[in-house]
Amino acid sequence: MAKNKNQFKKLTPEQFPTLLKEINDPPDELYLEGTLPNENENKFLAVVGSRKYSRYGKEACEELIRGLAGYPIVIVSGLALGIDAIAHQSALNNKLLTMAIPGSGLDRKVLHPFSNHRLADEIVEAGGCLLSELEPECPAGVHTFPRRNRIMAGLSHAILIIEAGERSGTLITARLAMEYNRDVLVVPGSIFSPGSRGANNLIRQGAMPVNKSEDILQALGFDTEEAEADKQGRLWSDLSPIEQKIVEFLLSDSFPRDELIELAELSVTDANIILSTMEIKGIIKEAMGEIRLM
DSSP: OOGGGGEEEEEEEGGGGGHHTTSSSSSEEEEEEEEEOOOOTTTEEEEEOOSSHHHHHHHHHOOOOOOOOSSSSEEEEEOTTTTTHHHHHHHTTOOEEEOOSOOOOOOOOTTTOOOGHHHHHHHHTTOOOOESSSOOOOOOOTHHHHHHHHHHHHHHHHHEEEEEOOOOHHHHHHHHHHHTOOOOEEEEOOTTTTHHHHHHHHHHHTEEOOHHHHHHHTTTTTOOEEEEEEEHHHHHHTOOHHHHHHHHTTOOOOEHHHHHHHHTTTTTTHHHHHHHHHHHSSSSSEEEEEEEEE
16 A cells, blocks of 8 residues: 555654663664554663564464563564564454564555565554654665664563574664663574574673563563453453353363353354454463463
């Protein structure tokens, strides 16, 4: 979809997020499409990784971001193919705001990559934004990607690395994050996977290994017990009567799907829609053949 130039707002340095203004080489200006998330109400987590991701990397990214649902966390990434796109889509699926920092201008004639144009539109439509220091019609180039990496690292409170080879561009973002005194979090990978060697080396150098979403929440400064209670209060405040009924069943125990459907007196079709919606909201989770509260 073509974008009118007037849809891109130019930000001057005094309008930048505070963290980005603090780095030693901030942009001279930024172009914004959408709504810049409130930095006083949210924590910003950059999620970056390999374009040539494995199934493990994809599942790890989706699972970790799912566990952040309901918290005031903005997912920042680069709109690239691979882990970047998975991170953005996972944020959208879990009702988290997300920011894309592409290596090109924001005009759809040049926005890189072309295959993620629809994703870019969905990010803006969901209340997030696209951000670039390049003129709207400036195409991507080899030099533009390392430059945009400093913006991702600079405006984020922490950076999560999911799969990176020994010569991965993801390591540039990790190095910049360390220079900017940001927390670097890493999903450990297989010792047999070349695509995890760079990530595993970061752990050896002192980066924090991440095994579950709670590790990320703690790194971002959340009191997980207090935050979880607040999260549940917000998630459960707008439950429909049937959703409330399902929650009441699950308060005592987990149930196989068929048994829960029977208890709730639902048709299979209605149950599939309701349970899928509740899982997307982060209220329930289905694992090992049983449904439980998150």
